[in-house]
Amino acid sequence: xxxxxxxxxxxxxxxxxxxxxxxxxxxxxxxxxxxxxxxxxxxxxxxxxxxxxxxxxxxxxxxxxxxxxxxxxxxxxxxxxxxxxxxxxxxxxxxxxxxxxxxxxxxxxxxxxxxxxxxxxxxxxxxxxxxxxxxxxxxxxxxxxxxxxxxxxxxxxxxxxxxxxxxxxxxxxxxxxxxx
Numbered sequence: 001x002x003x004x005x006x007x008x009x010x011x012x013x014x015x016x017x018x019x020x021x022x023x024x025x026x027x028x029x030x031x032x033x034x035x036x037x038x039x040x041x042x043x044x045x046x047x048x049x050x051x052x053x054x055x056x057x058x059x060x061x062x063x064x065x066x067x068x069x070x071x072x073x074x075x076x077x078x079x080x081x082x083x084x085x086x087x088x089x090x091x092x093x094x095x096x097x098x099x100x101x102x103x104x105x106x107x108x109x110x111x112x113x114x115x116x117x118x119x120x121x122x123x124x125x126x127x128x129x130x131x132x133x134x135x136x137x138x139x140x141x142x143x144x145x146x147x148x149x150x151x152x153x154x155x156x157x158x159x160x161x162x163x164x165x166x167x168x169x170x171x172x173x174x175x176x177x178x179x180x
Contacts, residue, residue, distance in 0.1 A: 004162050006172040007031050010147075011079040014039030014060030021067035028068040033174040035077035036060040046081055047089035053080075053096035057105060076105050077175055084109045110144035112136075114154055114161065117146055122153040128160050141170065 010032055017024045028034050038046050038056035046056050057078050065073045078100055084093055084107055097107055115130030116122055135141050143161075145154050165172075 002030070004159075004172075006162065007033070007174040007176070008172075009033040009035055009077075009174040011035045011037035011077075012060070012064065013037050013041050014056075014063040015041070017060070017063045017067050024064065024067040025069065028070075031176075033075070033077075033176050034064055034068065034073075035075040035079065035175065036064070037079050038081050039063065041081050043082060043089065047092045047096075050092055050095035050099045053078075053092070054099050054103060054105075057100065075175075076179075078105055078107045079109065080107060108142060110142045111138060112141040113144040114157065116151045116154045117144070122151070124153060124157045124160055127154060127157040128164060131161055132164065135165070135168070141165075 007030075010027055012024065012034055014036070024034065036057050037060070038053070039060040040046060040056065046053055061074055064075070065071055080093055080096075082089075084097065087093075100107055112134040113130060114127040115134075116127060118130070119126070131143065135143075145151075147154070162172075
């Protein structure tokens with residue numbers, strides 16, 4: 001992404017930020033937008049109540065603030081672990097979304113994906129095909145990609161994904177650009 005001068009939005013888990021605060025600071029210092037994906041990623045904990053979702057957000061933001069060394073930082077942006085829509089915790093998520101909004105925190109979900117969470121047998125070709133399939137002819141896309149060590153193919157696929165999206169006429173923006 002750096003070679004392409006693209007700034008991304010990273011939805012980070014507080015627990016991962018605690019493990020790698022220097023990486024988080026580097027991401028922030030390079031101009032990428034850092035938002036919250038909660039703290040634990042333990043669904044039964046996050047979705048024990050709507051208030052627990054807000055607590056996860058607040059806890060993750062405190063950890064992010066410490067890592068990037070910006071005490072007043074607040075992303076005002078959250079991505080629900082497991083996605084916002086449906087599932088076992090659908091009603092809690094719906095209520096939590098309202099509580100987040102009351103606290104000036106927006107939530108966003110992906111509408112296209114690389115497929116890196118769908119299989120352990122990843123390849124660049126698989127991810128590019130899955131991306132093409134899920135992007136379709138959407139006007140605007142938010143692509144779900146993961147950064148776990150087992151997902152290193154996703155980083156390898158990025159140049160191909162970027163090239164494909166540019167060929168389709170897409171521009172790259174992070175949430176700094178969008179919420180201005």
